[in-house]
Amino acid sequence: MNPSLTCSCPAHSPMRPVALAEGLLAVQCDDCHGMLMDMDDWRAWKAGDASRVPQAVDDEVIEVFDATAVRHCPECQRLMQRLRMSAGPDFRVDRCVACQNLWFDQGEWRAIVSRGLAGRLDEMLSDGWQRRLQTEVVREARVAALRRRYGDVCIDELDRIRAWLDTQPHRDELLALLRAD
Ligand SMILES: [Zn+2]
Structure with a gap:
């Protein structure tokens, strides 16, 4: 130097x-x-x-x-x-x-x-x-926008359900059930 x-x-x-x-x-x-x-x-x-x-x-x-x-x-x-x-x-x-x-x-x-x-x-x-950091920044901005729009309680609940669904062996069937009346 x-x-x-x-x-x-x-x-x-x-x-x-x-x-x-x-x-x-x-x-x-x-x-x-x-x-x-x-x-x-x-x-x-x-x-x-x-x-x-x-x-x-x-x-x-x-x-x-x-x-x-x-x-x-x-x-x-x-x-x-x-x-x-x-x-x-x-x-x-x-x-x-x-x-x-x-x-x-x-x-x-x-x-x-x-x-x-x-x-x-x-x-x-x-x-x-x-590049990975940039992708993460975009993702975090998206989550922040969703939280502003729907509120923390809603998004936290969504995260909880998603985490639970991911542990289920019949995840896709459960999702289909959820969408059906
Ligand atoms: Zn220089």
């Missing part, structure tokens, strides 16, 4: 080296506390001693300050891609495809670590993973 980078936040502070884990260095802005990591550094770290990859931390609550504005790569100034880390109302990390840099807003790396995902960044950033 280029040691003379300045942050793209309004303070334009110089970015200083920071250890993300044992053997994994990135640079951090003193002002906004954002961090920039080179995916090549991560890959080398991942390929090394597996015991350095931190384990998930149960029930750790992390405050994440996910910036919603588009970000420019501090290294090449190109626009960074925003990539989902989960389907929920969560946070996204920014990636510069050209430089293979990842940007973590304050708390984001810690949140990734606490979920046990520090060693799985390549999977999470893959097209397949991102």
Whole structure:
């Protein structure tokens, strides 16, 4: 990582080296506390001693300050891609495809670590993973719309009936019975 980078936040502070884990260095802005990591550094770290990859931390609550504005790569100034880390109302990390840099807003790396995902960044950033998240987002939006329309009590009851039906060996016959008068 280029040691003379300045942050793209309004303070334009110089970015200083920071250890993300044992053997994994990135640079951090003193002002906004954002961090920039080179995916090549991560890959080398991942390929090394597996015991350095931190384990998930149960029930750790992390405050994440996910910036919603588009970000420019501090290294090449190109626009960074925003990539989902989960389907929920969560946070996204920014990636510069050209430089293979990842940007973590304050708390984001810690949140990734606490979920046990520090060693799985390549999977999470893959097209397949991102597509699956997108599908999940669409599905969750559909369920939320149904709940607004019919109410939680109705949808909960529907879920309960569906779960019960799925356990029945004659599910389709029961469904047909239900539709018949
Ligand atoms: Zn870049």
